[in-house]
Amino acid sequence: MNRSILDKEVQDYIKANRQLDPGAMAFKKSPFAEVSSSELATQIDGWQRAYKKLPTWAYSPNIYYPDKINLEQCSSEHTALVKQSLIRKGCKIVDVTGGFSVDSCYLAQEAQIVVHCELNEKLSQIVKHNAQQLGVANLVPLHTDGVKFVQDQEDNSIDYIYIDPSRRVNHAKVFLLEDCEPNIVALQDMFFQKSRYILCKLSPLMDINSALQKLKHVKLLYVISLEGDCKELLFLQDRTFEGETKITAIRLSADQLQNISFTQQEEKTTLVKTSTPLKYLYDPDVALTKAGAFKSVAKAFSLFKLHTHTHLYTSxxxxxxxxxxxxxIENVYTLGEFKKLNTLGKANVATKNFPIKVDEVRKKFKIKDGGSDFLYFVTDYADNHIVIHCSKIL
Structure with missing residues (x-):
């Protein structure tokens, strides 16, 4: 950590130039003897990322930004707030996998103390500095191995262990839970000796059913999307819990939080009616589809499905x-009717439970991408292939 970056004249320079291209900045000569052009570029790039993802950091003075990868891997403020809502006030938390400390800082607003463990010494120093700037006095950054730290604690001395296992091992992506580092599957018994709760953040690419089979005592599972992009899976394990996991799909946007909760048994036993396309068409958010809430969402909003395997809804x-x-919905066509009657040379095309992909559809029907019209090529309740022409409301 280069503390010269925090000098007033350097901070003023970064603020005056933070809208510039970081790549171009890296090739300019630095006006400061103690701060390189690449370091200035890192700070500018960090601010630009924080502006979208971490506005509290972006608009707080003297924040020190780490390498790009640490900002790419950290949570957003929106998803950190969800984690904050899951813990008891006044609890003790150990963040085993540290990182840039976004989650730790938000958890600290409810907790008595959050111990932030980080193997990267420079990053740990950055976290300590930023916590002071943000006024998070009960965050304790330690440059240490988080697993070893937990192992050295007395039994039942921690309330929550928070862990975000790395999905990159030796620079390669891994997709099995037990291949992540640390290996939460192997460690959970030891963690439960030290803490009642484990809060585990996993990649949305992880298979939910596989994770539920490998993780013990999962009381709650949250599938979180932000602005239409599935961001993370959160598993809350409670060592006293013996029952079916409650799954909650959460859709976050800049000014709204929407959610639906269900169990896999409820999803399995829910009966949903199918229908021809009616007045409105509903395309579920990625949090719903990842969570597997295909019938639960229809029940929650009293909707019909277009087909058992066509995950679109109507009312x-x-x-x-x-x-x-x-x-x-503006019009509904059979494929033959659409080929004869279509006058749309430009539209947003989607396929659901349909035998050919979007690119092939565009080529076959000579449709360019874009515009205000939407075309859904789908299979209906009678196994017919149809085209739904519609306009977006929300």
Whole structure:
């Protein structure tokens, strides 16, 4: 950590130039003897990323930004707030895998103390400095191995262990839970000796059913999307819990949080009726599809499905709180009718439970991408291939 970056004249320079291209900045000569052009570029790039992802950091003075990869891997403020809502006030937390400390800082707002363990000494120093700037006095950054730190604690001395296992091992992506580092599957018994709760953040690429089989005592599972992009899976394990996991799909946007909760047994036993396309069409958010809430969402909003395996929904009355995109249906065509009657040379095309992909559809029907019209090529309840022309409402 180069503390010269925190000098007033350097900070003023970064603030005056923070809208510039960091790549171009890296090739300019630095006006400061103690701070290189690449270090200035890192700070500018960090601010630009924080502006979108971490506005509290971006608009706090004298924040020190780490390498790009640490900012790419950290949580956003929106998803950190969800984690904050899961813990008891006044608890003791150990963040085993540290990082840039976004989650730790938000957990600290509810906790009595959060111990932030980080193997990277420079990053640990950055976290300590930023916590002071942000006024997070009960965050304790330690340059240490988080697993060993937990292992050295007395039994039942921690309330929550928070862990975000790395999905990159030796520079290669891994997709099995037990291949991540640290190996939460192998460690969970030891963690439960030290703590009642384990809060585990996993990649949205992880298979949910596989994770539920390998993780013990999972009381709650949260599938979180932000602005239409599935960001993370959160597993809350409670060593006293013996029951079926409650799954909650959460859709976050800049000014809204929507959610649906269900169990896999409820999803399995829910009966949903199919229908021809009615007045409105509903395309579920990625959090719903990842969570597997295909029938639960239909039940929650009293919707019909277009087909058992076509995960689109329809109704005659507008359900404006639906978790996903909502359209008004303009026309419905068979493929033959669409080929004869279509006058749209430009539209947004999607396929659902349809035998050919979007690119092939565009080529076959000579449709360019874009515009305000939407075309859904789908299979309906009678196994017919149809085209739904609609316009977006929400």
């Amino acid at each position: 005659d009355t507008l359900e404006s709180d639906f978790l996903g995109r909502i359209f008004q």
